[in-house]
Amino acid sequence: MAKNTSSSEGRIEDAARAGWLYYVAQNTQDEIAKKMGVSRQSAQRLVSLAMTEGLVKIRLDHPVARCMDLARAMKKKYGLETCEVTLTDPTSDDPALGVAQVAAAEMERVLIRKEPVIMALGTGREIRAAVDDIPNMHCPQHRIVSLVGSLAPDGSANDNDPLNKIGDVIHAPRHPLSVPVIASTTEERRVIGSQKPIRRNFELAQKADVAFVGIGELNDSPPLLTDGFINWEELKELQALGAVGEIVGWSFDAQGKLVDCRINDRVSSVELTTLSSVPAIGVAKGANKLVAIKAALAGKWLSGLITDEATAEMLLR
Amino acid sequence: MAKNTSSSEGRIEDAARAGWLYYVAQNTQDEIAKKMGVSRQSAQRLVSLAMTEGLVKIRLDHPVARCMDLARAMKKKYGLETCEVTLTDPTSDDPALGVAQVAAAEMERVLIRKEPVIMALGTGREIRAAVDDIPNMHCPQHRIVSLVGSLAPDGSANDNDPLNKIGDVIHAPRHPLSVPVIASTTEERRVIGSQKPIRRNFELAQKADVAFVGIGELNDSPPLLTDGFINWEELKELQALGAVGEIVGWSFDAQGKLVDCRINDRVSSVELTTLSSVPAIGVAKGANKLVAIKAALAGKWLSGLITDEATAEMLLR
DNA sequence: CAATTAATTGATCATTTGCCCAACTAAGAT
């Protein structure tokens, strides 16, 4: 057996080998250790590495009837084009668990197409986790466009941007939006919106074949606040105006109507109204996001929803 | 939590739930037991059931460089359209381990297409195992056609036929070939070939967009013999004539030339020569199949090959 | 070349998992 003393490249390869032997060939870690000429512990580390590096993807292929029933009911009640409901782990507080895997499968289904498609991506931990779950593909024919600025308030690029990650794994050209999520003033927002490359990005987004967006809740510690895009006073102002949720930065009230305020005037993301022609799939679950999801549905901002059992039940009540 | 006291339907659903909690949500079996209100052992059984029922599919997503190198070399040396090389487990004697998963992924890639395709299937444990690994899909637009008879020598239908299985899981119309693999006489073979429905099946197979075939070796206990299609004398005759391998029942020699003999005159499968217009993907690995694979490649019967590391290395020597 | 630091290894142990077996339960047969 070839030796791979070190080199981080070879390490991943060894992890792939070990992971394969473990998950596909059902070897025990002792056997893997023997075959690969390493200690039992090293074998275990390699297997574990294969998992944490996302080399092994596990999917569960069963239409759990309950979930399908819920999905059907959701489609009917909210007039959704598509709806997917995954199982709920009642003790986990991971906001993306389950929905991320389903969203990833859905994205894969889109990306596997031969004809070029434009896929738009919004914000949220769920979207990021979904992207992390997409296997390596080769689809240079597609274009991935961001619906939302990728710059932090201090002007630094967000290296956690799902756009970069997906571009890497599927080898497709990406179209980032290199502006802050929320401009510091209305005037800056206007200037941003008038720039040529930004305009072109917006136009591309409008032509997107599908968009995947997270749904943010506007409770007392929304990502918008913790990421420093708005301050405490602005959050309170939004809440006072009835805002309960946001999609790509645009805040709306319980009826789904965009709130008319200073903050929404500074949002530099693609406008939700111009996205009406794009099928947008919302990805969100959890009791704390319930009102936000409800509002997004009421506002007809979504044509599809990926959520979980418990959330679907609450939404149907 | 809803109770599913028994009913085999609900049991599978419970298995799916348990499998999801285990593999996706990373729960321990104790936690699953608590959440589902069963004992730890029952939870273990459900998880294990989810696995044996094929509800969970594990795939390893990493281009192990060595395999890719081998695949490239294979394509070059044998003029193959496509070649996929999977890892080798040197201690496993499962003839399908690894190649089945890769073949399944390849089939899935074909079946996921929107436009209707015709997929032809040959024989072999590898093909059967690959089909078992395909997830549930909904593709009524495609047609699956068998290249080879599905009747045992005693006239009974082979319920292990990959055609039926794949038809079930992907919900596509199937076109079985309800004849024995090898007719008892040349005359019977002629009669079979003249029947309308059989002729139509043959024509469909000729129009197939892709064919997946196993490669049989003609050592001293080939499937053809153990399944009772030929007897010991006939096997010896084939071997005397230089036959080293077979594809869908047609035996060929080391140069890949069909051997001219009484047995080949009775094979009722679709003729290999008429398949020349169809891209045929061979699925086979292992030292004992080496000469057969070499012969099949020499005879240019294949446009693609799915094999494993060790076999590829031997083929390249 | 020595010395400091970072990374990797293998021994050890607690937890988790797979499996066997005896006890129990439910359904059907006598």
Next chain:
DNA sequence: ATCTTAGTTGGGCAAATGATCAATTAATTG
């Protein structure tokens, strides 16, 4: 009603696994 039988349950145990930690090795710097 009793017996039989098939199937399910949970206890117990051995194997497998994941994690910690001290020891060793490799790498880097002065």
